[in-house]
Amino acid sequence: MTTSPPREFFIQGITLEGHTFRPSxxxxxxxxxxxxxxxxxxxxxxxxxxxxxxxxxxxxxxxxKCVIVSEALRGVEPMAWDFxxxxxxxxxxxxxxxxxxxxxxxxxx
Numbered sequence: 438m439t440t441s442p443p444r445e446f447f448i449q450g451i452t453l454e455g456h457t458f459r460p461s462x463x464x465x466x467x468x469x470x471x472x473x474x475x476x477x478x479x480x481x482x483x484x485x486x487x488x489x490x491x492x493x494x495x496x497x498x499x500x501x502k503c504v505i506v507s508e509a510l511r512g513v514e515p516m517a518w519d520f521x522x523x524x525x526x527x528x529x530x531x532x533x534x535x536x537x538x539x540x541x542x543x544x545x546x
Contacts, residue, residue, distance in 0.1 A: 443508035449531040450502035464495035
């Protein structure tokens with residue numbers, strides 16, 4: 438039996454009414470709050486680093502700030518998943534199920 442990869446959701450910085458969501462750093466703040474929720478758990482000590490979780494990352498897509506959230510976050514911490522989805526709903530942000538298409542390597546590589 439094969440399992441499908443987790444879905445990805447794009448939370449866009451545009452409200453359902455078409456307005457740009459503020460503050461301008463909302464995506465970085467939201468992803469920063471989720472930074473400790475990682476597929477392999479939280480790391481401490483000398484090997485720890487500061488960075489976003491691969492399950493919740495900020496991006497700019499077609500000039501629009503977004504947060505890309507992997508459904509795998511639900512398996513790591515259901516309350517974190519609920520927080521992110523409720524953030525989008527409560528702020529009336531556009532939410533799209535999508536997947537990132539990997540970039541093609543440059544020709545000649």
